[in-house]
Amino acid sequence: MFSVILYGRNDSHGYNLHKRAAISFNALAEVMSDPDDEILFVDYNTPDDHPTFPEAIHDTLTDKAKKVMRILRVRPDQHAHLRSKTHLVALEAQSRNVALRRSNPRNRWILYTNTDMLLVPRNAEESLSDILGGLADGFYQVPRFEIPEMLWEAAFDRRDPAGNLAKLREWAVRFHLNQVVHNYMPMKYDALGDFQAALREDMFAIHGFDENMILGWHCDSNLAARLALYRGRVDTLIDKVFGYHCDHTRVAAANNKGRATRMNDQDRFIWNVASPYVPTQAESWGWPDVEIEELHLDRDTAYQRFTTGLDKAIKPATAPFTGTSLEWQLFEDLTYDLPHTLPFVCDQVVTFPRSTAVMMVAARADFVTGFAAAWKGMGFTGPILIPEECEGLPGDLEGVERAPFAEQLPKADMFIFEFGLPTQTATEPVRAGRAMAPLDKKRLKVVEKLFKRAAAAEAETRPPARRVPRRFIGVNVIYNKFWTTFTDYVGANINPFCSQVLAGLPREDESLKGKVLRFRGRHAL
Amino acid sequence: MREQSAVGDERCEDQTKLANGDILQAVIAPLARLWRRSTSAAVGLKPESAERHYRDGVLKVRGGDMDGALAEFDKALDRAPGFADAVLARAELLDGQGRCEAARGEYERARQLWSEMPAGAPDRRYLFRRRGHFAFEIEAYELVRANVRNKILPQLAHGNALLVRGRAAEALDSYERALRIKPNLSEVLALKGEALSALGRYEEAIQAFDSVLAAFQADVETLNGRGIARMALGKLAEANDDWRRQLELLPQAQSSARACVAMRQGNNEAAFHSFGLALAKEPANAYWLLYRLTAGRLTGAPRDPVAVPVGAQGGAQWPAPLLALHAGQATEEDALARVDTPCRRTEALFQFGVLALAGNPAAARRHWGEVVERGAPALIEYAAARNELARLGS
Numbered sequence: 063m064f065s066v067i068l069y070g071r072n073d074s075h076g077y078n079l080h081k082r083a084a085i086s087f088n089a090l091a092e093v094m095s096d097p098d099d100e101i102l103f104v105d106y107n108t109p110d111d112h113p114t115f116p117e118a119i120h121d122t123l124t125d126k127a128k129k130v131m132r133i134l135r136v137r138p139d140q141h142a143h144l145r146s147k148t149h150l151v152a153l154e155a156q157s158r159n160v161a162l163r164r165s166n167p168r169n170r171w172i173l174y175t176n177t178d179m180l181l182v183p184r185n186a187e188e189s190l191s192d193i194l195g196g197l198a199d200g201f202y203q204v205p206r207f208e209i210p211e212m213l214w215e216a217a218f219d220r221r222d223p224a225g226n227l228a229k230l231r232e233w234a235v236r237f238h239l240n241q242v243v244h245n246y247m248p249m250k251y252d253a254l255g256d257f258q259a260a261l262r263e264d265m266f267a268i269h270g271f272d273e274n275m276i277l278g279w280h281c282d283s284n285l286a287a288r289l290a291l292y293r294g295r296v297d298t299l300i301d302k303v304f305g306y307h308c309d310h311t312r313v314a315a316a317n318n319k320g321r322a323t324r325m326n327d328q329d330r331f332i333w334n335v336a337s338p339y340v341p342t343q344a345e346s347w348g349w350p351d352v353e354i355e356e357l358h359l360d361r362d363t364a365y366q367r368f369t370t371g372l373d374k375a376i377k378p379a380t381a382p383f384t385g386t387s388l389e390w391q392l393f394e395d396l397t398y399d400l401p402h403t404l405p406f407v408c409d410q411v412v413t414f415p416r417s418t419a420v421m422m423v424a425a426r427a428d429f430v431t432g433f434a435a436a437w438k439g440m441g442f443t444g445p446i447l448i449p450e451e452c453e454g455l456p457g458d459l460e461g462v463e464r465a466p467f468a469e470q471l472p473k474a475d476m477f478i479f480e481f482g483l484p485t486q487t488a489t490e491p492v493r494a495g496r497a498m499a500p501l502d503k504k505r506l507k508v509v510e511k512l513f514k515r516a517a518a519a520e521a522e523t524r525p526p527a528r529r530v531p532r533r534f535i536g537v538n539v540i541y542n543k544f545w546t547t548f549t550d551y552v553g554a555n556i557n558p559f560c561s562q563v564l565a566g567l568p569r570e571d572e573s574l575k576g577k578v579l580r581f582r583g584r585h586a587l
Numbered sequence: 588m589r590e591q592s593a594v595g596d597e598r599c600e601d602q603t604k605l606a607n608g609d610i611l612q613a614v615i616a617p618l619a620r621l622w623r624r625s626t627s628a629a630v631g632l633k634p635e636s637a638e639r640h641y642r643d644g645v646l647k648v649r650g651g652d653m654d655g656a657l658a659e660f661d662k663a664l665d666r667a668p669g670f671a672d673a674v675l676a677r678a679e680l681l682d683g684q685g686r687c688e689a690a691r692g693e694y695e696r697a698r699q700l701w702s703e704m705p706a707g708a709p710d711r712r713y714l715f716r717r718r719g720h721f722a723f724e725i726e727a728y729e730l731v732r733a734n735v736r737n738k739i740l741p742q743l744a745h746g747n748a749l750l751v752r753g754r755a756a757e758a759l760d761s762y763e764r765a766l767r768i769k770p771n772l773s774e775v776l777a778l779k780g781e782a783l784s785a786l787g788r789y790e791e792a793i794q795a796f797d798s799v800l801a802a803f804q805a806d807v808e809t810l811n812g813r814g815i816a817r818m819a820l821g822k823l824a825e826a827n828d829d830w831r832r833q834l835e836l837l838p839q840a841q842s843s844a845r846a847c848v849a850m851r852q853g854n855n856e857a858a859f860h861s862f863g864l865a866l867a868k869e870p871a872n873a874y875w876l877l878y879r880l881t882a883g884r885l886t887g888a889p890r891d892p893v894a895v896p897v898g899a900q901g902g903a904q905w906p907a908p909l910l911a912l913h914a915g916q917a918t919e920e921d922a923l924a925r926v927d928t929p930c931r932r933t934e935a936l937f938q939f940g941v942l943a944l945a946g947n948p949a950a951a952r953r954h955w956g957e958v959v960e961r962g963a964p965a966l967i968e969y970a971a972a973r974n975e976l977a978r979l980g981s
Contacts, residue, residue, distance in 0.1 A: 197698070198698055198701065198702035199702075200701075242683075246727075246730070246731045246734070246735065247724065247727040247728055247731055247744070248740070248744065287740055290744065291713065291714070291743070291744060291747065292713050293717060294714065294717035294718075294719050294721060294724065294747070294748070294751065295701075295717070295719050295721070295723070295724060297698075298675075298679075300679070300682070301678065301682060301690065301691060301694040329738065332740065333735055333738035333739065333740050333741070334738055334739040334740060334769070335739070335740045336739050336740070336743055336765075336772055336774035336775055337774040338713055341803075
């Protein structure tokens with residue numbers, strides 16, 4: 063019957079975002095009763111190494127919310143062409159259009175709202191699907207009522223949407239919450255963007271939201287203006303449903319700077335609107351030709367992929383614990399525990415697109431074998447690119463491609479550099495003062511040289527269509543001789559030694575030292 | 588959550604600054620508002636008309652006199668029981684007073700009344716395809732344009748509501764005000780063309796449409812409007828050219844629009860095919876059924892059995908009487924007895940011609956001649972009749 067369209071990203075937008083959003087997702091799912099109903103959440107521009115926002119809070123969502131939710135992930139690289147034009151990190155019009163294009167065509171209605179809204183049917187026996195199913199064609203809005211922060215934060219149970227809706231029915235009367243704030247036409251109400259129900263067919267006819275609106279605010283008013291022209295009327299559903307907003311003004315959100323807030327031009331996008339249509343984006347709105355990843359919370363989750371991948375690569379531990387050490391005298395010892403390290407490496411990659419091509423420059427053959435098994439088990443379809451310069455590594459594994467380093471460099475979306483000892487065996491003790499063998503030195507020299515070249519020349523060697531820097535993952539680069547090497551070139555955080563892994567983007571260091579390092583890296587000096 | 592709507596003061600370009608001009612504006616603004624209010628008056632409404640009472644009710648709501656407003660809405664509904672805008676306004680008042688049970692049925696009644704109103708032809712400009720009285724919109728945008736000055740949308744939306752209500756002269760005034768703000772704005776120029784056309788000023792309408800099409804050759808809605816104006820002037824070939832071009836540009840998915848524009852230009856084969864597709868999408872649309880039968884008759888396609896819809900209390904809604912005519916279940920007199928508007932009379936006369944054509948071409952010519960003589964040029968039947976008459980050599 064209807065597709066709810068929401069957007070956001072895995073960040074901290076306003077006060078107690080996680081609770082507000084969980085309350086809202088669960089409440090929206092609660093008022094759905096048609097099998098075609100769906101919540102489309104566009105996760106816009108979350109960093110590639112993070113899970114999407116709903117994945118990050120999935121444990122607070124009800125089974126029903128997980129079932130009806132489709133997550134459409136817009137990657138930073140897909141946003142990059144707009145980055146220089148806006149101060150915002152999440153774009154409403156683009157997000158909502160991406161979802162509209164991909165919404166269930168069997169649904170007659172599209173409902174635009176936000177991730178802090180609860181919709182309460184006035185007749186508790188009716189679902190929102192029932193309500194929308196009985197409506198004539200049109201464009202419908204409801205007024206937004208506010209819930210004081212104390213109430214929703216203190217009294218709502220995230221996983222009890224029915225209880226929360228019941229509480230709202232009581233609070234509305236007890237605390238005088240229901241105040242309708244009228245507004246000029248075509249807006250009709252204040253905060254109209256928290257409930258705008260339009261026909262899917264109409265939204266396609268008017269070319270979706272206006273994607274020129276990239277400075278934030280007033281997208282809802284622009285939509286109201288255009289749909290009011292197109293439909294002639296803005297109808298109300300106040301007799302059927304009340305909409306409640308979890309107020310979150312204790313802390314201003316990133317796009318709220320009081321009177322200094324930058325926003326879309328009201329004159330251009332509201333008062334001087336002259337047509338329902340946006341003909342300049344008639345063919346391009348919602349990015350119809352862009353492949354957008356779709357994720358679910360009730361199946362094929364990142365956790366399931368992660369565990370499936372690792373189960374292919376490592377066996378359960380046979381001892382209660384193992385040991386290593388970061389004592390200084392062991393600084394030169396490059397042994398590490400592979401089964402312990404592999405989960406932390408996989409953790410760095412599992413949120414990336416499945417089509418990612420990863421370049422693997424490694425010293426240990428067993429690392430490559432283990433990672434390749436996990437990579438395939440996690441459902442990645444992109445290749446593992448291993449330069450021919452790396453000797454002693456298996457070349458016959460499924461999904462592994464061997465070619466000269468320079469040839470593979472512009473094909474890679476991500477890099478893994480592993481600084482282990484090729485001569486380390488599976489049974490020998492870790493960090494017990496082991497010295498490097500000549501073979502170890504020879505192979506590690508190659509790894510180090512290729513690492514420096516890749517990091518120094520990252521910007522120039524990106525795949526042609528790629529606009530954002532590629533991520534470098536360093537394995538076994540904490541508290542050993544390769545720590546400074548890695549962090550000279552890559553802006554990595556300080557990580558616990560136990561994880562064995564550092565990751566980040568190439569440094570953009572314009573100091574003399576940075577320039578010298580890049581020069582040396584490029585020329586393998 | 589991420590972006591609330593806030594329609595702030597339109598005068599504040601940079602809201603971080605309070606310049607001397609703003610201070611002056613703050614002093615002058617209340618006086619200006621008072622002046623604007625005094626200039627706002629009902630235009631063209633008879634003192635005791637339903638619309639006048641509705642308007643008075645709206646003003647009383649704005650002034651906080653809810654009981655007075657309720658009385659005005661009641662008077663409006665006494666005069667026009669099917670006035671959905673008044674029904675809804677009354678429902679909202681009752682609801683706000685806590686009389687929710689009484690309000691509930693009224694909300695539903697308003698929606699029902701709107702949904703029963705005829706929609707316009709889908710090949711026409713967006714504003715003609717809607718259902719409604721637009722009394723609320725006329726009042727609401729009157730208020731907006733008095734307060735949000737020198738902006739396009741308030742004038743344009745006000746004009747659209749008036750034009751669809753048949754108040755073309757007032758609509759034209761709104762569009763011209765918008766054009767004073769931004770001269771030659773194509774979207775408004777096109778609407779001005781529609782208003783001129785509705786006023787019978789076809790040459791001027793064509794000039795306006797020409798300007799728009801010079802800038803946007805693929806503007807299908809303007810092609811449609813110009814075609815209507817050209818046809819009204821008897822320029823058949825030019826009108827048909829516009830509609831042919833419109834048909835080429837309309838996507839296949841818009842089958843009902845394609846069907847209507849094909850029928851206007853007398854392309855009955857294309858109309859027959861597209862009305863079939865439109866009917867598959869909207870099986871309950873009696874007009875698509877009627878027009879498909881019409882196009883089928885005119886092309887000599889094999890006739891399907893006609894299922895005449897039956898409405899409540901045994902009397903089906905328009906255009907069921909015309910379907911009954913096609914099915915041989917009603918006479919011309921029966922159909923004319925159900926005619927309650929000039930447009931429906933035109934529709935009936937056109938169908939009489941269609942049914943007469945095979946056996947009595949002279950009668951067909953006579954019926955279609957009356958369509959052309961008396962019908963509104965914007966009707967599909969008007970253009971179709973002109974094309975059929977041309978085919979008959981008239």
